[in-house]
Structures are given as structure tokens and as C-alpha cells.
Amino acid sequence: MVRLTIDNKKIKVEEGTTLLETAQKLNIEIPTLCHHQALKPYGACRVCLVEVIKGSRLGLVASCTYPAEEGLVARTETERVKRARRLSIELLLARCPTSEKVREVALELGVKKVRFKEEKEECILCGLCVRVCEEAIAKSAISFINRGADREVTTPFKIGSLACIGCGACVYLCPTGAIKIEDVRKCRRLDFWNTKLELKKCKVCGKHFVPLVELDYLKDRIKSFEEMELPEEALEVCPKCRKRILSEKAGEFIFGEKYP
Ligand code: SF4
Ligand code: FES
Structure with a gap:
């Protein structure tokens, strides 16, 4: 101490x-x-x-x-x-x-005016995205490159990342909102990282909802579905359908097979 x-x-x-x-x-x-x-x-x-x-x-x-x-x-x-x-x-x-x-x-902090030349950057180089990707997700899909005024955060060779799973942890932590994430039809787009990922189709409603690579990552991390009392198909269904199925199961459990 x-x-x-x-x-x-x-x-x-x-x-x-x-x-x-x-x-x-x-x-x-x-x-x-x-x-x-x-x-x-x-x-x-x-x-x-x-x-x-x-x-x-x-x-x-x-x-x-x-x-x-x-x-x-x-x-x-x-x-x-x-x-x-x-x-x-x-x-x-x-x-x-x-x-x-x-x-x-x-x-x-009482700063209303800026005495320096204004730039139009969106990133303050705080490194939160780099650290969360490395330390929490263990993917290191992005990193700092260059020094001084040319320093920036990006993917290797500034092309679509092979390591990114599209989990959005970087988006969640970025204090400036520089990183945008968007699901467009069958793809998750992270334009800030020049990355596009194919989405999995929900087995029930057909909506595309999670990047295939993120699904593989989750399956890897959830070592035993049995131990967690999770049906393996839990990850094949979108959150909305999963919620509905679970509430129906809970209803059946409480009120018997006639539910609803
Ligand atoms: S993109 Fe956002 S989280 Fe990453 S270094 Fe820039 S400001 Fe920080
Ligand atoms: S340097 Fe301490 S919070 Fe940023």
C-alpha cells in the first residue's frame, strides 16, 4: 500500500x-x-x-x-x-x-474559442478503438500508423481488414463518433476501416443481422453451449426472433402447451 x-x-x-x-x-x-x-x-x-x-x-x-x-x-x-x-x-x-x-x-474547461488553425479531422487519436480491439476482442484489426502530423488509426495497408469481426466495440467507445457502422442489406459496413462484412440471415425471419465472422468468433468463445444451457441454434436467429421464441417457451413452461 x-x-x-x-x-x-x-x-x-x-x-x-x-x-x-x-x-x-x-x-x-x-x-x-x-x-x-x-x-x-x-x-x-x-x-x-x-x-x-x-x-x-x-x-x-x-x-x-x-x-x-x-x-x-x-x-x-x-x-x-x-x-x-x-x-x-x-x-x-x-x-x-x-x-x-x-x-x-x-x-x-472554459474554452469557447480556438486560437489555432482549425482542421476537419474526426479522430482525436485517443486510441480507445485500438485498445478495445486488442485488449477486449483480441483481434488487433486496427492500429496507429505514422508519426507526428501524419499519425492516424487505420487497418493494415488501409484496406478492408481481414481481422475485423464487425462487433462494433470501437464504434461504441469512440468519443468523437468518427467510426460509423451500418447494415446495408447483406453487408455490415465500417467505412472508417474500409471494411465490409457479409451478414448471416436469420433462420426464422430472413433478416440479415450479424457478420458471419462475428458468429464464428462467438461460437469459438462459447466453448460449450451445453454447459451454458444454450441451444446451439441460439446464434442462428436474430435478437428479435430469439426474444419472441424465448418468451413463447417461457409462456409454454408457465401456462402449458396451450400458450398463448
Ligand atoms: S477513431 Fe475514435 S476511438 Fe479511434 S482513435 Fe480516433 S477518436 Fe479515438
Ligand atoms: S491523457 Fe489521461 S485521460 Fe487522456
């Missing part, structure tokens, strides 16, 4: 806890854009900056990546911290001026 102080509040936390997590335990709010509690911290957006005092040294650090240390003193609300966070969000706002989430955080 390590003992430290944040905004004059003392706390003891397990080694390996970050400053952000420690602050959250103390109900101290710190803005974030590239952080997700289920994924490894990456420290890309810099809106979570805090000031730390270590001995005679004073510095600004990203609280989502910085570990809590014995005797550390951190401050989250000093003028220097506020200025630094405003600069970070101003740069992101200049990059993605139409992103609602970025605009919302900018407003919270």
Missing part, C-alpha cells in the same frame, strides 16, 4: 493504482477523453493533467497513467493545471471542431 495526498485529502491505495483512480476514490473529478476503466491507460488526450510535488520537484503529469507513489502530493485544481488542460482541449478542438464530446469537455 502507498500513502499520498490529493487536494489536501490523504488516502492509502494499493501499489499500481493511478492518480486518476485515486482521485476517483476521493470523489475528485478529473476530466478524461482517452481513458476507459476496462482498458490499459494510454495518456493521449492530456486533459487529465494534474500537478505533482515530489520532494522539491513540481511537475504536470497525465493522471490516468501516473502511478500513486508513497508520499506524493498532487493538486488537481491549481491555475497551472487549469491552463494546461485548457491548452490540451483547445488543440483537440482545433483538430476536431465538430466533435460534440470534445466541444462539451472544452466548454466544461
Whole structure:
């Protein structure tokens, strides 16, 4: 365990806890854009900056990546911290001026105008999509390429990904809405990743509902359908039909065969 102080509040936390997590335990709010509690911290957006005092040294650090240390003193609300966070969000706002989430955080931090040249990017390079695909889905269908101003997130060779299963985890976590997912007839389209995937047809209603590759992935992960008391055809039927079949079965179970 390590003992430290944040905004004059003392706390003891397990080694390996970050400053952000420690602050959250103390109900101290710190803005974030590239952080997700289920994924490894990456420290890309810099809106979570805090000031730390270590001995005679004073510095600004990203609280989502910085570990809590014995005797550390951190401050989250000093003028220097506020200025630094405003600069970070101003740069992101200049990059993605139409992103609602970025605009919302900018407003919270008191940034209404941008002094830098505005770009028309949709991606703030937070890396949430890359991390969720690698850490949670174990597919690594996308990654960062290039450095500096040319840095971007994309699929290998910028062509349709062979690893993408079209699960949409990246879409769900993307704070800017840069990644769109759409089912068009027999295909799931993720244009941001130049990827199109063939959809499975529901055995009951005939609607196309899940990418075939995602279905294979799910079957692989659900090692034993029997153990989970799941009929194997559960994945062959769309969610709407599955719900109807299950409620009919439940009705039969409760009211007998005459149901409904
Ligand atoms: S596409 Fe979205 S989730 Fe991925 S790095 Fe860009 S902003 Fe972050
Ligand atoms: S949340 Fe810490 S750098 Fe983005």
C-alpha cells in the first residue's frame, strides 16, 4: 500500500493504482477523453493533467497513467493545471471542431474559442478503438500508423481488414463518433476501416443481422453451449426472433402447451 495526498485529502491505495483512480476514490473529478476503466491507460488526450510535488520537484503529469507513489502530493485544481488542460482541449478542438464530446469537455474547461488553425479531422487519436480491439476482442484489426502530423488509426495497408469481426466495440467507445457502422442489406459496413462484412440471415425471419465472422468468433468463445444451457441454434436467429421464441417457451413452461 502507498500513502499520498490529493487536494489536501490523504488516502492509502494499493501499489499500481493511478492518480486518476485515486482521485476517483476521493470523489475528485478529473476530466478524461482517452481513458476507459476496462482498458490499459494510454495518456493521449492530456486533459487529465494534474500537478505533482515530489520532494522539491513540481511537475504536470497525465493522471490516468501516473502511478500513486508513497508520499506524493498532487493538486488537481491549481491555475497551472487549469491552463494546461485548457491548452490540451483547445488543440483537440482545433483538430476536431465538430466533435460534440470534445466541444462539451472544452466548454466544461472554459474554452469557447480556438486560437489555432482549425482542421476537419474526426479522430482525436485517443486510441480507445485500438485498445478495445486488442485488449477486449483480441483481434488487433486496427492500429496507429505514422508519426507526428501524419499519425492516424487505420487497418493494415488501409484496406478492408481481414481481422475485423464487425462487433462494433470501437464504434461504441469512440468519443468523437468518427467510426460509423451500418447494415446495408447483406453487408455490415465500417467505412472508417474500409471494411465490409457479409451478414448471416436469420433462420426464422430472413433478416440479415450479424457478420458471419462475428458468429464464428462467438461460437469459438462459447466453448460449450451445453454447459451454458444454450441451444446451439441460439446464434442462428436474430435478437428479435430469439426474444419472441424465448418468451413463447417461457409462456409454454408457465401456462402449458396451450400458450398463448
Ligand atoms: S477513431 Fe475514435 S476511438 Fe479511434 S482513435 Fe480516433 S477518436 Fe479515438
Ligand atoms: S485521460 Fe489521461 S491523457 Fe487522456
